[in-house]
Amino acid sequence: MSANAAPTIRVSGLTKRFGAVHAVRGIDFEVSAGEIFGLVGPDGAGKTTTMRMLAGVLRPDAGTLSIDGIDVARDPEKAKLHLSYMPQRFGLYEDLTVGENVFFYAELFAVPRRERVARSAELLHAAGLEGFERRLAGQLSGGMKQKLGLVCALIHTPRVLLLDEPTTGVDPVSRRDFWAILYRLRESGVSIVMATAYMDEAERCSRLALFHSGEVRHCDTPARLKAAMPGALLAVHAAQPRAVHRALAGLPGVLGALLMGDRVHVRVDDAARRVPELETALRTAGIADARIDPAAPGIEDVFVALLGTPAG
Amino acid sequence: MFGRVGVMLVKELLQLRRDRTAMMRLIIPLVVQMLMFGYAATFTVHHVPTTVLDLDRSAPSRGLVSHFVASGRFDVVDEAQSQSQLQSDIDHNVAVVGIVIHAGFARDLGSGKTAPLQVVVDGTNSNTALIALGYVNQIVAQFSAEEVAALARQAAGAARAPSGVTLQVVPWFNPGLEDTWFFIPGIIGSLTLMQVVSLTAFAIVREREVGTLEQILVSPIRSVEFILGKTVPFFLIGLADIALVCAIGILWFKVPFIGDPAVLLAGSALFLLAVVGMGLLLSTYSHTQQQAFALNFFFVNPFFILSGFAFPIAAMPKVLQWFTLINPLRYFLIVIRAVFLKGVGFSVLWPDLAAMAALALVMLAVSVSRFRASMSS
């Protein structure tokens, strides 16, 4: 990300209300070329609403947003030429074949024939959909449908790609294909905005915006967000993590305890002082097999620490 | 602009071609309903079950009964022996009409006095009753005319020949008063209305429901282009519908077509624009296909009933008469019946054509602007 390049997306004071629901409350952010900008936050935080305003399908109540210097609210037709939006559920024509779906979206964007042929072959290959051109879209697996959606969304070489939870319900192999395509796009200078519920995907983003109740509470690179996390993180391994969680949550100096499968992440104000206290508490609770180690925070820990609620 | 409309059209065609049952769904119900309506929608009544109570038992009374039977309209199912038996026949649905010929019928007839005749009809089916009563009047009038003529022949040479005045009714355009001729053109309009409104509404709501609409809206296509791409196919299907059912009406039901096909084509095109506009308007009020179905049901039936298809508009309460003014089917029925049966042209039908054009314009304009607004919510 070079500092002198003008940002591709500029959002300032963006606001949207649905009746009594204040879905987006005056948010600001900028995204540069070649960035993958992640939107994370709990359900109903306003991620989809923000995306739809960026895509020009929803008119903001207040604020400005521009893409490549084009005011999206004022000139949506022109802005749409440069962007591509994949909603949470991509609308494919299930009664058309894979090839026909790609053809239709290419024609809508007036992609020249030669370019269409070359690009669709390349994208279908990257998505692992080669050889499926004549299969009806309705007969594809969920992951394949999402990838076909991405192929359709990318057929016209957008400058800005908006993805709303594109890999939800997609198998790991398809997700890998998906990300390979995203990385290649980033190399070629496309700005990508994606909402995601997967923390491992959030880690791969260049920058993250943490959404909560329609506001962007924090916005930075994953590394800096982790560094900004208050307190120290400890991982407590034990055969009965639930019992550990019960024993430790709410003790003095414990800022938060998060159950992570086979272990518990405990955030404390001062590790050196609190570890012996925690060990005592565990013994008192009759948990003998617990082991306390310092841990590197993941995005989820950061999220809980900063917002007080789990993401996604 | 044409480019993107063309893309939409190509897509619609591909989808239609993929849909193997589309042709069956489009054509078969239309043909079947046309045939059903063609035979069922008639006000002609034949073979009405009739019970006769002949208290005179004379040659003229038997002559009257045989007139009834000979007309083919009435079947004598019972010869009642008393008033109460006649009553019970009607109560038990054995007969719909009861004819009572009182004693002295022949005597009164012979002496030139008014001969009493009583007719009882089952009013629970007022339609059949009224029609049957009409036939009774016709048959009795004919019978008495014949009797009067016979009397006059007997009295030949006498100075005073009875001079009767007969009213002769000559229906124009439909000399046999064939009601098939009246109904078939109406059926053509009604079936087209029902099919095209629902097809248009459903096609658009489906795209909304599946999520493809949102996808298309983020492309540079304009809403007018999308709407054109979505409605032109149904406009064409509507024209084909009208041509098909007209052919059935003319070739199968032998309804005469004496007008100018160009006038019918113009009328059909304007009617279809209004109908497609109506489908489009319904689609802007529906987020799911269920909602579209409910709305379609709610609107299309009143449009059908308040069109003059079967129930005369002039007989409706004033408020409903006003409502018919915004009903495109009302105007189309006038046009199609006039073209089929009267053969009149633009010089007579222009007000109805203009009304349809105005309705089409308003419905299309409102639905396009509502469609645009629905994009931003």
Ligand SMILES: Nc1ncnc2c1ncn2[C@@H]1O[C@H](COP(=O)(O)OP(=O)(O)OP(=O)(O)O)[C@@H](O)[C@H]1O
């Ligand atoms: N079309 C709409 N009409 C009314 N309310 C809406 C509409 N779209 C969204 N909302 C409301 O706005 C708020 C934000 O919703 P949004 O879909 O943007 O959340 P989200 O962050 O995408 O959530 P999720 O993670 O569940 O997808 C919610 O309270 C939602 O109910």
Ligand SMILES: [Mg+2]
């Ligand atoms: Mg969402």
